[in-house]
Every structure is written in structure tokens, then in C-alpha cells.
Amino acid sequence: xxxxxxxxxxxxxxxxxxxxxxxxxxxxxxxxxxxxxxxxxxxxxxxxxxxxxxxxxxxxxxxxxxxxxxxxxxxxxxxxxxxxxxxxxxxxxxxxxxxxxxxxxxxxxxxxxxxxxxxxxxxxxxxxxxxxxxxxxxxxxxxxxxxxxxxxxxxxxxxxxxxxxxxxxxxxxxxxxxxxxxxxxxxxxxxxxxxxxxxxxxxxxxxxxxxxxxxxxxxxxxxxxxxxxxxxxxxxxxxxxxxxxxxxxxxxxxxxxxxxxxxxxxxxxxxxxxxxxxxxxxxxxxxxxxxxxxxxxxxxxxxxxxxxxxxxxxxxxxxxxxxxxxxxxxxxxxxxxxxxxxxxxxxxxxxxxxxxxxxxxxxxxxxxxxxxxxxxxxxxxxxxxxxxxxxxxxxxxxxxxxxxxxxxxxxxxxxxxxxxxxxxxxxxxxxxxxxxxxxxxxxxxxxxxxxxxxxxxxxxxxxxxxxxxxxxxxxxxxxxxxxxxxxxxxxxxxxxxxxxxxxxxxxxxxxxxxxxxxxxxxxxxxxxxxxxxxxxxxxxxxxxxxxxxxxxxxxxxxxxxxxxxxxxxxxxxxxxxxxxxxxxxxxxxxxxxxxxxxxxxxxxxxxxxxxxxxxxxxxxxxxxxxxxxxxxxxxxxxxxxxx
Amino acid sequence: xxxxxxxxxxxxxxxxxxxxxxxxxxxxxxxxxxxxxxxxxxxxxxxxxxxxxxxxxxxxxxxxxxxxxxxxxxxxxxxxxxxxxxxxxxxxxxxxxxxxxxxxxxxxxxxxxxxxxxxxxxxxxxxxxxxxxxxxxxxxxxxxxxxxxxxxxxxxxxxxxxxxxxxxxxxxxxxxxxxxxxxxxxxxxxxxxxxxxxxxxxxxxxxxxxxxxxxxxxxxxxxxxxxxxxxxxxxxxxxxxxxxxxxxxxxxxxxxxxxxxxxx
Numbered sequence: 001x002x003x004x005x006x007x008x009x010x011x012x013x014x015x016x017x018x019x020x021x022x023x024x025x026x027x028x029x030x031x032x033x034x035x036x037x038x039x040x041x042x043x044x045x046x047x048x049x050x051x052x053x054x055x056x057x058x059x060x061x062x063x064x065x066x067x068x069x070x071x072x073x074x075x076x077x078x079x080x081x082x083x084x085x086x087x088x089x090x091x092x093x094x095x096x097x098x099x100x101x102x103x104x105x106x107x108x109x110x111x112x113x114x115x116x117x118x119x120x121x122x123x124x125x126x127x128x129x130x131x132x133x134x135x136x137x138x139x140x141x142x143x144x145x146x147x148x149x150x151x152x153x154x155x156x157x158x159x160x161x162x163x164x165x166x167x168x169x170x171x172x173x174x175x176x177x178x179x180x181x182x183x184x185x186x187x188x189x190x191x192x193x194x195x196x197x198x199x200x201x202x203x204x205x206x207x208x209x210x211x212x213x214x215x216x217x218x219x220x221x222x223x224x225x226x227x228x229x230x231x232x233x234x235x236x237x238x239x240x241x242x243x244x245x246x247x248x249x250x251x252x253x254x255x256x257x258x259x260x261x262x263x264x265x266x267x268x269x270x271x272x273x274x275x276x277x278x279x280x281x282x283x284x285x286x287x288x289x290x291x292x293x294x295x296x297x298x299x300x301x302x303x304x305x306x307x308x309x310x311x312x313x314x315x316x317x318x319x320x321x322x323x324x325x326x327x328x329x330x331x332x333x334x335x336x337x338x339x340x341x342x343x344x345x346x347x348x349x350x351x352x353x354x355x356x357x358x359x360x361x362x363x364x365x366x367x368x369x370x371x372x373x374x375x376x377x378x379x380x381x382x383x384x385x386x387x388x389x390x391x392x393x394x395x396x397x398x399x400x401x402x403x404x405x406x407x408x409x410x411x412x413x414x415x416x417x418x419x420x421x422x423x424x425x426x427x428x429x430x431x432x433x434x435x436x437x438x439x440x441x442x443x444x445x446x447x448x449x450x451x452x453x454x455x456x457x458x459x460x461x462x463x464x465x466x467x468x469x470x471x472x473x474x475x476x477x478x479x480x481x482x483x484x485x486x487x488x489x490x491x492x493x494x495x496x497x498x499x500x501x502x503x504x505x506x507x508x509x510x511x512x513x514x515x516x517x518x519x520x521x522x523x524x525x526x527x528x529x530x531x532x533x534x535x536x537x538x539x540x541x542x543x544x545x546x547x548x549x550x551x552x553x554x555x556x557x558x559x560x561x562x563x564x565x566x567x568x569x570x571x572x573x574x575x576x577x578x579x580x581x582x583x584x585x586x587x588x589x590x591x592x593x594x595x596x597x598x599x600x601x602x603x604x605x606x607x608x609x610x611x612x613x614x615x616x617x618x619x620x621x622x623x624x625x626x627x628x629x630x631x632x633x634x635x636x637x638x639x640x641x642x643x
Numbered sequence: 644x645x646x647x648x649x650x651x652x653x654x655x656x657x658x659x660x661x662x663x664x665x666x667x668x669x670x671x672x673x674x675x676x677x678x679x680x681x682x683x684x685x686x687x688x689x690x691x692x693x694x695x696x697x698x699x700x701x702x703x704x705x706x707x708x709x710x711x712x713x714x715x716x717x718x719x720x721x722x723x724x725x726x727x728x729x730x731x732x733x734x735x736x737x738x739x740x741x742x743x744x745x746x747x748x749x750x751x752x753x754x755x756x757x758x759x760x761x762x763x764x765x766x767x768x769x770x771x772x773x774x775x776x777x778x779x780x781x782x783x784x785x786x787x788x789x790x791x792x793x794x795x796x797x798x799x800x801x802x803x804x805x806x807x808x809x810x811x812x813x814x815x816x817x818x819x820x821x822x823x824x825x826x827x828x829x830x831x832x833x834x835x836x837x838x839x840x841x842x843x844x845x846x847x848x849x850x851x852x853x854x855x856x857x858x859x860x861x862x863x864x865x866x867x868x869x870x871x872x873x874x875x876x877x878x879x880x881x882x883x884x885x886x887x888x889x890x891x892x893x894x895x896x897x898x899x900x901x902x903x904x905x906x907x
Binding site for chain 1: 696697698699700703714715716719720721734737738741742745746748749769770780781783799800802803804805806807
């Protein structure tokens with residue numbers, strides 16, 4: 001951890017002019033004549049062994065006595081290929097290396113010292129410094145000996161991406177405010193404080209068309225204006241970092257890899273609204289995000305970019321971190337505020353908007369992490385630039401975390417309006433192992449499951465809701481034909497029974513009863529009438545719950561019933577799970593014509609239920625079989641099927 | 644005919660209830676207005692002594708304002724200009740019935756719930772009782788009364804979702820419970836059990852046992868010592884409490900009245 005205390009160059013920046021000096025200084029430091037080697041050490045990188053790589057690098061640089069800078073950055077989004085190491089050397093494009101290990105990292109450092117950049121290990125070279133509009137350096141036409149390395153921005157994974165919210169993730173050291181300043185950070189704030197009126201900022205955000213990235217897609221400027229116009233002091237500015245959807249991690253990546261962008265966005269928002277204090281609400285499960293944000297806040301305070309009289313102006317604003325205790329419902333605005341106040345996270349009816357009476361009964365503006373991270377770019381690049389990106393009513397980009405059955409999992413930031421097919425097939429490489437695509441769950445437990453027929457649906461706020469799903473915070477879970485949609489609905493519904501706060505009857509009792517029916521279906525104990533009761537319950541829970549958790553809780557069930565009704569009926573009427581997932585309803589058999597008697601299933605079966613000899617088609621002993629499906633997964637000839 | 648509800652503080656606003664145009668002070672709770680008008684609205688989690696909570700969902704109405712129509716609980720809905728409220732549309736009836744059915748399936752043997760269910764046209768719930776939760780329907784009245792009105796905060800909700808229940812901290816004997824019995828009085832289902840045994844008040848549901856004070860006249864234990872202490876504390880020097888039970892107090896009063904009568 002880098003401490004700001006006692007550092008020589010952490011004097012307060014006392015004016016906007018001084019800030020420009022600091023910017024020039026930070027740039028010269030970032031693009032120095034030293035080689036800068038960094039490791040992607042976000043949670044995803046660390047899970048893949050980035051800590052070892054980092055230790056190896058540090059040790060090698062130390063023992064070889066090389067004058068290299070070793071830094072850690074956030075995640076570049078390509079989680080599939082972690083650990084990632086990148087090298088920024090003077091006069092050369094930035095090179096990214098994938099699948100690194102401590103040993104490879106040591107070798108790489110030694111090789112670079114001798115001028116060999118190991119093109120064979122490289123993932124790609126970055127001609128511009130970021131995948132954003134502006135760049136200090138441009139090596140597009142000057143590969144400088146690295147022409148065998150593909151351009152990072154031309155890799156299928158990055159080609160269609162446009163990184164606004166994720167602009168610095170994986171490119172700068174989140175522990176060093178100067179790297180953020182060097183890449184254009186805080187220049188929007190400086191510009192705002194020097195020359196823009198609060199009302200004009202709200203107009204600017206309005207013209208940009210920015211909508212809340214937390215799920216609802218409410219117009220950000222309208223929210224800000226309501227809060228600015230509300231009577232009362234103090235006013236609060238909050239950041240929602242309680243990303244609770246299973247399989248979603250875009251906010252985490254921003255908080256870990258680019259925390260200053262959030263702080264800068266919040267400070268600009270606070271100036272526009274007329275607030276002087278704020279909170280970042282982060283879920284407990286994100287310790288690294290909390291750590292990086294805390295460091296960022298301390299550094300921003302030391303540099304005079306947070307706290308009293310920011311950049312020597314009359315404007316003061318400070319931020320504190322509030323840690324959640326691990327409840328999904330605390331992502332809901334009123335529950336989040338109750339949680340910050342120290343009460344248990346329970347929502348209340350929002351007949352009075354939180355912009356009038358929110359945190360501690362004061363006017364409050366809450367935006368999601370990604371929304372805040374977009375704000376500085378809108379100020380810097382202008383509303384028109386931003387409004388040109390995306391679709392008709394959904395402007396800008398959206399970050400999606402694509403997980404499940406795709407070749408390239410990771411974070412994808414694309415202009416809104418691109419199709420699901422673009423994201424799942426072109427960027428993420430489609431479904432692996434030659435399987436068929438079955439569906440994609442967008443928006444986590446509050447969203448819906450969309451079938452193959454909707455793959456050409458443009459992804460924006462309205463179209464997803466029309467299709468029975470929602471944007472949510474941007475999680476996408478891709479399923480292949482070995483996934484059962486009834487089981488999917490059951491899984492998310494069970495998640496919601498645990499995560500509902502339990503305040504209102506509709507959500508607490510309704511979802512539990514929905515789960516009971518779904519469990520009956522997956523066990524083969526349901527009758528046709530249960531489908532009607534399930535439908536009745538879904539509509540009831542949707543209409544009668546207090547907050548968004550309950551109102552959207554039926555989406556996974558409603559959407560799967562809508563698009564995969566046959567599969568539900570197969571469970572109920574034929575007592576059969578076509579995907580081979582629901583154990584009570586599944587029977588695996590060997591198709592003798594296809595079986596080559598290779599014996600892989602025999603070796604894999606954990607209960608020795610598969611019997612077979614050489615050159616004789618294998619058989620499965622149904623009495624022993626536990627329906628785990630392991631044999632089906634290993635069979636190279638697709639000879640194991642669901643009866 | 645326009646009924647006018649008098650107001651001192653807030654301005655009157657025009658609103659429509661079941662097609663009837665009325666003027667009513669702004670920001671009043673819709674449920675209060677409906678009940679005053681004599682419109683029958685079922686509710687289990689509402690009590691005039693505490694703030695609205697919106698948990699039981701029985702008081703739903705269909706609200707319309709401008710082009711928006713939505714189902715909402717009336718207890719936490721505030722009256723605004725141009726608000727149109729309908730209390731017996733098919734969707735309101737459907738919602739109330741389902742809420743009632745779900746509540747009843749939690750505690751199917753509670754008579755008060757059975758009666759309310761019958762009024763709403765709900766028969767035997769289609770869902771079986773699954774977990775042993777006594778008679779509690781999590782309306783939160785006891786929690787709110789104990790916290791906001793009594794100021795003891797002896798009980799609260801614990802757990803979330805289906806694991807939610809009301810209890811004392813860690814389920815241990817409460818240190819702050821005074822034995823006032825307000826929770827027992829407001830509970831709509833009779834979930835909170837208590838009895839007197841050997842000069843002690845046992846609030847079984849809260850695992851709490853409180854020493855009682857004997858009536859100085861008849862010698863029967865009549866109230867929890869802590870409650871007397873707490874009330875005395877609130878009264879301060881303004882008054883003193885006699886340690887006499889209500890029965891004996893009534894007798895004393897009658898005696899005094901009789902004596903006074905004879906003197907006249």
C-alpha cells in the first residue's frame with residue numbers, strides 16, 4: 001500500500017493553473033525514459049496468480065539491478081487470458097503479454113533488458129495509450145520492430161469495444177493519483193471549477209443523454225436537477241458500488257482499477273448539485289475495491305482534489321466509504337441509504353423521491369459507479385461527442401461482464417445498440433466446444449433469459465425491457481444446450497428468497513412460493529395447473545412489492561416461461577429434463593452407433609456406473625448413475641445423450 | 644357532493660376516491676382518509692400510533708395521476724392534488740386476495756386472520772404451512788411500537804428473506820424490555836405469549852422474565868418493577884406513583900366517591 005503521508009510531491013494543488021503544471025509533471029513521469037512493467041492485479045488477475053507474477057517481477061528487477069518501474073494495474077477486461085503483464089518502454093508501442101507466470105515474467109524482464117520483447121508471448125501491442133479517443137502517443141504506423149505482434153485494438157475481443165468507463169482500467173496504477181492525472185484525469189474537474197456554472201454542467205449532462213448505468217436507466221441530468229432544486233442542506237451525493245448480481249463485476253473492476261474516475265465524477269456531480277459531502281457504498285465482498293478507493297480518497301485529499309477549497313476555489317466536497325454487510329437488497333436506493341444511516345437495509349416506498357428526502361432525510365443524489373465514471377469524459381469530450389455514441393435513446397457505452405459458456409469471458413464495453421450476437425459471438429467468441437447457444441441471462445437475478453431468436457436484439461434499456469429482461473447493471477450469463485432454463489429460474493429465484501429483505505408480504509412470501517413451484521417442476525412433481533399458479537404469483541409479486549428487488553424478481557421465471565414453455569412442459573408432462581440437468585428427471589444413455597468404446601467415460605464416472613470393454617459400446621447402469629453428466633462432458637463423440 | 648376535510652396546516656387539494664370528488668389536506672396518508680370516509684380497507688400492519696410501514700400489502704389501492712396508474716399501498720401514500728384512488732378494481736381485489744392467502748398460509752390457525760380472509764373471499768390457502776413460525780406474520784407493529792413509542796427498542800427484526808423473524812438481541816433475555824406489554828396489545832395475531840408466575844412477568848416469546856411489584860393493598864403482583872421505574876422516570880418530580888393494582892385502585896376510588904356523596 002502506498003501511503004500519501006510524508007511524500008515529497010504531495011503538496012496541495014492550490015489553483016487550476018497549478019493543476020496544469022502538475023499535469024505536465026505527471027505526464028513526464030508516466031512517459032519517462034524508464035521501462036515500466038506492470039501486472040494486472042485486479043481481483044480477477046490475483047485469482048489467476050498475479051501476486052506471484054508481481055513478486056517474481058519485483059525480485060528479478062531487484063536482483064538484476066535493472067532501473068525498471070514495476071507497477072500494478074487493474075484489469076484490462078480480458079479475464080480469460082490473465083495474468084496479464086504489460087510493458088511500456090520509451091519509443092515503443094505498449095505491449096501486453098498474456099498467460100504469464102512468475103517464471104515467464106522473470107525471463108521477460110531479462111529479455112527486455114537485452115532488447116528482446118518476446119513477441120511470441122504477446123497478446124497484442126497498443127498503438128495508442130488507451131482504447132479511448134485521446135492519446136499522448138501514437139504508434140499506429142510505427143510498430144518499431146514489433147510488427148509480428150497483433151494490434152491489441154484489432155483483436156476480435158477489443159475491435160468493437162470503446163472504453164469510456166473502463167478507460168484507465170489496466171492501463172494505470174490505481175494506487176498512484178499522478179498516473180491518473182497523466183492520462184487526463186481531474187482535467188475535467190479543473191475545467192468545471194475554472195469556467196462552468198453548475199446549471200450548465202447539468203445541461204451538458206442532459207445533452208449527452210447519459211442514463212443511469214445501475215439498471216433503471218433514469219436520465220442522470222433529471223436526477224441531478226431535481227436534487228439541485230430540492231430545498232435543504234446538507235445535500236448528499238452517493239455512489240452505488242453494491243454490485244450484488246451473481247456473475248457481474250464491472251463496478252468492481254472500475255473501483256479497483258480506476259477509482260479516481262469515480263471520485264472525479266462525484267466531485268463534478270456534487271458541484272452541479274450543490275453538495276459538499278458524499279459516500280461511496282461498497283459491498284463487503286470487495287476488499288480490494290475498498291482498499292484502492294481508500295487510497296484514492298486519501299491521495300485526492302492530499303492533492304487538494306477532495307476536501308475543503310478544491311483547487312483553491314470556494315467549492316468543498318469530501319467523500320467517505322461506507323461498507324455494506326453483504327446484502328443484495330442494499331443496491332436498492334432507499335435500502336442503501338438506510339444501510340449508510342446504520343439501520344438494516346430495508347427499502348421504503350418512494351412516493352417521496354430520494355432527491356427530496358434521501359439520506360438522513362436530506363436531498364440525495366445516488367448514481368452507480370459506472371455512471372459516475374462516465375461524467376469526466378463527457379465534460380472533457382463534450383456532450384455531442386458522447387451523444388453520437390450508442391442508439392437513439394440509449395447514449396454512450398455500457399460495460400457488460402460476459403460469463404458462462406463463451407470462449408472469452410471478461411469485461412466488454414461497447415456502444416449501446418450493438419446486438420447480443422455482436423457481444424456473444426464477435427467479441428466473446430461464441431459458445432465453446434461446438435455446443436449450441438441456448439440463451440443469455442442479462443441483468444442478473446432481476447433480468448430475464450433471452451433465447452437464440454433474440455440474438456439480433458440491439459442491447460439498450462428499452463429493447464431489453466420490451467423483451468422481458470432488463471439491462472440491470474450489465475451481467476450476461478451465456479448458456480449452452482447443457483443448461484436447463486427451469487433450473488436457471490429456480491437458481492435465481494432461490495437467490496432472491498435469500499436476498500429479499502423480508503419486509504413486504506409480496507416479496508417475502510411470494511418469491512418463496514414461486515420457488516416451491518419451481519422446485520416441484522425440477523423434481524418432476526408438478527402438474528399443469530401449477531404453471532397457472534406460478535404465473536399468477538409472478539404477476540402478483542411484480543405488481544405488489546415495495547422495491548425493485550421484488551418488482552423484478554419474477555423476470556427470470558416469466559421470461560423463461562415465455563421463451564421456453566416447451567421445456568417447462570417437458571418437465572411437467574413428460575417428466576423429462578431435455579437439457580439433462582434436473583437429476584430426478586434425467587436418464588443418460590449411450591448411443592451405441594456413436595460410441596467408439598474409448599473408455600473415457602468409464603474413467604471419468606465418479607460412481608463407476610459406466611461399464612464397457614474395448615471395442616464394445618459402453619452402457620450406463622441406471623441404478624448406480626447419479627446423473628452428474630460428467631460422462632457426457634468428456635465424451636468426444638457425443639455418444640451420451642439424455643433419454 | 645363534495646366532502647371537505649378541515650385542515651389547519653396543509654392546503655386543501657382536490658382528489659378523487661372511488662369516483663367521489665373530495666378536498667382533503669395535502670400530504671395526509673391516503674389510508675386515514677379512506678377510513679374516515681367509511682371506505683373499508685383491510686390492513687394488518689397499520690396502527691395510528693406509529694408511522695406507516697407498507698409491509699402487509701393488504702391496503703393496496705389503484706392510484707392514478709396524469710397518465711400513470713399503479714397499484715400501491717394506501718398506508719404510505721400521501722394525498723396530492725389530482726390523485727385518483729380506486730379501492731375495488733379487479734386488480735386491487737386480486738392483489739388483496741393473494742396477499743391475504745400468503746399471510747394466512749404463514750399462520751393458518753389464527754382466527755383473526757381467518758375472519759379477515761373470509762371477508763376478502765379467501766378460502767383455504769393453496770400453499771401449505773412450511774416452517775414453524777408460530778403466529779407471527781411479520782407486520783412489524785411490535786418492533787415499531789417498542790422502538791418509536793416506548794423507546795425501549797427491546798426487539799427487532801433479525802435475518803432476511805424467509806429467515807426473517809422478530810426477537811430480542813441474540814434471542815437472549817432483554818435488558819431493555821420494561822414489560823409494558825405494548826407489543827402484546829398491538830399484535831394482530833396474538834403471537835406474543837406472556838404469563839405471570841411466582842411474582843414474575845414472563846414474556847415467553849422474548850425469552851424475558853421481569854420481577855413484578857405486589858399491590859400494597861391486596862398483595863397480588865400487578866406490574867413489572869421496571870415499568871413502574873420507567874414511568875416514574877418519565878414523570879420526574881411531576882408526580883408519584885402509588886403501588887396499587889388497578890382493581891384495588893378502582894375500589895379505593897369508589898370508596899372515596901361514596902364518602903364524598905354522603906358528605907353532600
